[in-house]
Amino acid sequence: MSVGISDLPEYKLRAEEIKKIDGIIQKYKRQRGALIPVLQKIQEYIGFIPVEAQKIVAKALQIPEKDVYGVVTFYSFFSMIPGGRINIRVCMGTACFVRGGKNILEKLVKELGIEPGQTTPDRNFSLQVNRCLGACGLAPVIVVNDKFYQKVNPEKVMDIINSYKI
Amino acid sequence: MDKKPFKIKTRDDLLNIKEETRRKRVLDSKGTRYRITVHLGTCGIAAGADKIRELVRKEISSRARRDIDFTTSGCIGFCALEPMLTVESYNMPPVIYYNLDRDKVKEFFKTHIDNGEIATKLDPITPDSGLSNYFKYQESRVLRNRGKIDPLKIEDYIANDGYLALAKTIEGSNPEEVIKTVSESGLRGRGGAGFPTGRKWEFCRNALSKNGIKYVICNGDEGDPGAFMDRNLLESDPHSVLEGMLIAAYSIGSNKGYLYIRAEYPLAVKTIEHAIRQAKNLGLIGKNILSSNFSFDMEVYQGAGAFVCGEETALLSSIEGKRGMPRPKPPFPANEGLYGEPTLINNVETLSNIPRIILNGAKWFNSIGTDTSKGTKIFALTGAIKNIGLVEIPMGTSIRDIVFKIGGGIKEEKKFKAVQLGGPSGGCIPEKLLDTPIDYERIKEIGGIMGSGGMIVLDEDTCMVELSRYFMSFIQEESCGQCVPCRIGTKRMLEILERVTGGKGKEDDIEKLEKLSSVIKETSLCGLGKTAPNPIISSLKYFREEFEEHIRTQKSCKRLHAKVKKI
Numbered sequence: 001m002s003v004g005i006s007d008l009p010e011y012k013l014r015a016e017e018i019k020k021i022d023g024i025i026q027k028y029k030r031q032r033g034a035l036i037p038v039l040q041k042i043q044e045y046i047g048f049i050p051v052e053a054q055k056i057v058a059k060a061l062q063i064p065e066k067d068v069y070g071v072v073t074f075y076s077f078f079s080m081i082p083g084g085r086i087n088i089r090v091c092m093g094t095a096c097f098v099r100g101g102k103n104i105l106e107k108l109v110k111e112l113g114i115e116p117g118q119t120t121p122d123r124n125f126s127l128q129v130n131r132c133l134g135a136c137g138l139a140p141v142i143v144v145n146d147k148f149y150q151k152v153n154p155e156k157v158m159d160i161i162n163s164y165k166i
Numbered sequence: 167m168d169k170k171p172f173k174i175k176t177r178d179d180l181l182n183i184k185e186e187t188r189r190k191r192v193l194d195s196k197g198t199r200y201r202i203t204v205h206l207g208t209c210g211i212a213a214g215a216d217k218i219r220e221l222v223r224k225e226i227s228s229r230a231r232r233d234i235d236f237t238t239s240g241c242i243g244f245c246a247l248e249p250m251l252t253v254e255s256y257n258m259p260p261v262i263y264y265n266l267d268r269d270k271v272k273e274f275f276k277t278h279i280d281n282g283e284i285a286t287k288l289d290p291i292t293p294d295s296g297l298s299n300y301f302k303y304q305e306s307r308v309l310r311n312r313g314k315i316d317p318l319k320i321e322d323y324i325a326n327d328g329y330l331a332l333a334k335t336i337e338g339s340n341p342e343e344v345i346k347t348v349s350e351s352g353l354r355g356r357g358g359a360g361f362p363t364g365r366k367w368e369f370c371r372n373a374l375s376k377n378g379i380k381y382v383i384c385n386g387d388e389g390d391p392g393a394f395m396d397r398n399l400l401e402s403d404p405h406s407v408l409e410g411m412l413i414a415a416y417s418i419g420s421n422k423g424y425l426y427i428r429a430e431y432p433l434a435v436k437t438i439e440h441a442i443r444q445a446k447n448l449g450l451i452g453k454n455i456l457s458s459n460f461s462f463d464m465e466v467y468q469g470a471g472a473f474v475c476g477e478e479t480a481l482l483s484s485i486e487g488k489r490g491m492p493r494p495k496p497p498f499p500a501n502e503g504l505y506g507e508p509t510l511i512n513n514v515e516t517l518s519n520i521p522r523i524i525l526n527g528a529k530w531f532n533s534i535g536t537d538t539s540k541g542t543k544i545f546a547l548t549g550a551i552k553n554i555g556l557v558e559i560p561m562g563t564s565i566r567d568i569v570f571k572i573g574g575g576i577k578e579e580k581k582f583k584a585v586q587l588g589g590p591s592g593g594c595i596p597e598k599l600l601d602t603p604i605d606y607e608r609i610k611e612i613g614g615i616m617g618s619g620g621m622i623v624l625d626e627d628t629c630m631v632e633l634s635r636y637f638m639s640f641i642q643e644e645s646c647g648q649c650v651p652c653r654i655g656t657k658r659m660l661e662i663l664e665r666v667t668g669g670k671g672k673e674d675d676i677e678k679l680e681k682l683s684s685v686i687k688e689t690s691l692c693g694l695g696k697t698a699p700n701p702i703i704s705s706l707k708y709f710r711e712e713f714e715e716h717i718r719t720q721k722s723c724k725r726l727h728a729k730v731k732k733i
Contacts, residue, residue: 032505033487036470040429067488074489074646075470077429093391094586094622095548097636131471133430134394135209136548136622137245137555148212 008080011050020045021053025060034061035071039078048079076131084119084126086164088112089143093132096140100153104140105129107154108161124166173449175457177333180324187325191235193256199233200279201254202226205313207241207401208433215249218266222251225275234279240402240437242313243556244300245548252313253278262291300553303572305534307542308518309558311403317437320444323405329450331521332412336458341417345371348417348520350528352540357385357476357513358588358617359693360539360606366510369500370418373508380420381509382411382464384517385481386427386434389473390589391640393620395544396514398556400427400434403518404441408451408464410517413524415462418510423464426481429471439466473590473644477692478511480646491646492692513618515544535561539605543619549586550577550625559604566600569623580625584708588617590637590644591697593704594630613704615697630709631716632723635663637701645694652695655686659702666713669722676713680706 013021024041028034038057043049049072058065072078090096090105109115112125119126135141138150142157149160174180193199204210204219219238226234242250247264253274254260261284263274270288277285284290291297306312315322323329335344349364370380384407388396399407411423427435442464445451453461467485474480475490482504484490503509519541523531532540539561545568548554552574559568565585569575576582584594593613595602602608606616624633638660647653659682662675683699690696706713716726 033467033485035487036484037468040468040470070489071487075472077469077471092640094589094620094636095392097391098549098622098624098628098633131389131430131473132391132393133208134388134397134546135212135245136392136394136546137209137248138212139548141212150212 011052013052017046021056029061035063039072043078047083048081081119082123084124085166086124087126087145089128089130091130091133091141093136095136099139101140103154104142104152104157107157111158177337180329180333183321183324187321193254195256198235199256201235203237203239203252205242205250206238207398209245210241210248213248218249218271221268221271225271237316239313239315240317241398243309246554259293263288300572304558305542305560306558307522308515308544317402317404318440320405327525328405329409331524332409333456335413335416335524336456336460341371344413344417347528348523351523351531353519353523355513356515358615360616363516366500367414367417370508370510373501375508379507380418381504381507382415382420382423383509383511384411384425384514385511386425386514387469387476387481388428388618389476390618390620392546392548392589392622393618394546395556395619397431397434399514399518401437404438406518406521407514408441408445410520412462413520414510414512416460421461424467424485426467426469426485428469435466435468474646474694477694491648494691536603536605538607543604545619545621547573547621549623550580551623552577561605562603564601564603565595576625583624583626583628586622586624588615589620590640591615591700592617593700594708596708613707629723629727630705630712632667634702634705635667638663641698649691649695651686651689652698655682656698658682666716667723669720671717675717
């Protein structure tokens with residue numbers, strides 16, 4: 001799903017976030033190819049990469065803003081949308097797909113009312129389609145907040161989600 | 167080891183560590199009688215191996231016995247049976263207990279550890295049990311250390327002849343000799359394309375560098391869905407990859423290396439970073455390795471989620487901090503690679519093959535295999551198969567043997583339909599071609615590719631049109647977008663396939679798919695585009711009637727395969 005800049009929610013960086021971003025930049029700035037590691041660390045810290053943060057990175061690393069944006073939108077691990085408290089990733093590798101991953105995804109889309117790549121308006125849930133996690137022996141797999149669930153089916157999946165308290 | 171930082175300076179230092187570690191690991195009736203190893207790869211942990219480790223720990227501490235050694239290792243490669251543990255005993259061959267839970271762990275301790283008998287109730291894997299066929303038909307060369315070493319302990323790797331190939335290289339041979347051995351072995355790139363490794367090394371050695379810099383890159387961007395051989399090697403035997411890289415670097419004259427690992431593999435990144443730190447502490451990575459003039463430094467570069475970055479020139483762009491866009495070749499990376507310097511890029515499995523080739527010689531390596539494909543290949547055997555896992559087989563083994571002898575046949579007594587080889591760049595092999603041997607050329611002839619090693623078994627419930635649509639949507643998502651045939655051509659193919667699987671296919675759709683396939687194949691810039699139509703071409707060749715049926719009946723997948731629940 002593609003997201004235009006104008007669709008993005010406004011996000012004002014807090015003072016401590018700006019400080020943290022500066023710290024990350026200082027750490028990597030002298031190394032070649034610093035942009036991607038810097039973005040990874042920012043995403044790890046804030047949970048996504050707001051445009052404001054991209055501007056700071058662009059200035060500090062002396063890379064045009066459009067190139068920073070280009071990199072953020074190119075790689076699937078970078079997101080410009082805040083994630084939900086409960087982040088659900090559905091593996092869509094071939095093994096998971098042929099063992100029913102698609103049905104699990106359809107069920108989640110229906111129940112949560114969001115498409116992959118989106119977050120519910122109350123920011124409780126976000127849904128992602130994941131590229132192969134390499135855990136094919138457990139197919140189909142979903143990952144909720146970094147915890148793996150194996151041999152999931154559409155009936156079981158909502159029990160898993162509901163076991164998380166918001 | 168003592169408090170002064172100890173550095174390994176010679177081959178003898180390695181041999182000493184090897185002997186000492188082995189001595190500590192000996193099992194006998196007087197000292198340590200049992201060693202329990204819980205296998206902790208990504209799959210194992212996801213299946214609950216962490217909990218099993220804690221249960222085992224508790225059982226041991228509740229017993230106040232001093233004859234049990236407890237350790238962990240990486241994956242043993244039998245994913246279907248996770249979580250599992252191996253127990254070695256002073257008086258019998260190793261036994262594997264699997265699909266463990268609390269009760270099974272208790273039963274195992276009661277019978278095997280307390281009474282000294284195999285807990286037959288749990289139907290474990292012993293040399294004579296049926297499940298041992300899974301291992302019997304395999305040839306563990308690259309996976310030789312699977313389940314046997316703790317990936318977090320460098321001394322475990324050294325105890326199994328680790329870094330001796332590096333010592334042999336540095337102390338005993340010149341770079342040309344090493345390259346000659348690799349060339350003579352017949353090793354070809356295990357990432358899929360099958361380029362002769364020795365020749366790649368030679369190109370890179372002969373390449374001129376303007377600034378005297380050359381790079382070695384390990385391509386660990388294992389993006390093919392359904393393939394996890396490289397993840398397993400990085401997680402379970404990281405030093406074998408590092409040793410391969412060091413030997414490659416020595417041969418081509420490089421001092422700096424990167425391991426590019428995809429973002430989806432956090433445990434692999436963690437393990438390999440730990441391994442690099444250990445090797446640095448012991449002086450096996452760094453300045454003047456093994457008292458020679460050879461210095462080499464390496465670091466991990468984590469991908470950010472883009473399939474195309476497995477293509478070597480896209481990978482280079484990514485390390486440089488840019489969008490992962492492939493570049494036209496030539497110039498090849500061997501001449502102009504990372505930051506314009508000569509760069510050797512090898513796949514994880516390829517590098518992991520190197521140490522044994524150096525230690526045992528080219529003849530040992532190429533004594534198995536076919537005329538053009540030597541040695542072994544690891545496959546990730548998954549899908550509708552009973553014994554899901556990682557299998558390493560000699561080249562030349564038939565696909566049928568892998569599926570039925572090692573894989574144990576199809577789950578739930580369903581009928582076999584096809585094997586998907588090579589992911590989004592490969593194709594589906596039907597039943598009538600199952601006797602084809604694993605060999606780069608032979609597989610290509612029948613419309614597949616060796617690929618990196620994903621082997622997904624499909625049963626009768628799989629709709630081949632829907633699977634074609636799946637691969638095309640994957641490619642469409644992952645196309646980097648810089649060349650028109652790939653960006654727009656795959657979009658048009660996807661639209662057609664969506665139409666057909668949605669029950670709205672048009673009469674000339676098959677013809678259109680074929681036409682688009684041949685244009686995209688011939689005119690795309692990089693490997694991703696050139697191979698993108700492969701899954702559709704092979705499915706049209708072997709399962710054409712399924713496409714025709716969808717179009718003729720104007721039924722969607724849901725209606726046409728109403729009885730089939732899966733897809």
